[in-house]
Amino acid sequence: MDLQPDEIIEIGARWLVQHRNQIDSGVVDELKRRFGVPAITAVEIIRSANRLRMGGANAP
Incomplete structure (x- = not known):
């Protein structure tokens, strides 16, 4: 399953x-290893x- 960059960021953020x-x-380093992403x-x-x-996806 190939994910789009925005999907990887969302999944990674929720995981983090x-x-x-x-x-x-x-x-x-952990995110690079776990999700196979560049720095x-x-x-x-x-x-x-x-x-x-800080309050949701739309927070500044």
Whole structure:
């Protein structure tokens, strides 16, 4: 199953919100390993997860 970049970011962000406290190594490295994404996409996942934590997908 091939996912679009936006789908990977959304899935990764939701995963990160749920599992952030369980990551022992660097977050970017974990996202790269787990989702097979480059560093720039891992950063976008982190940004999206931060927006979710602050109040939803539409939060600034």
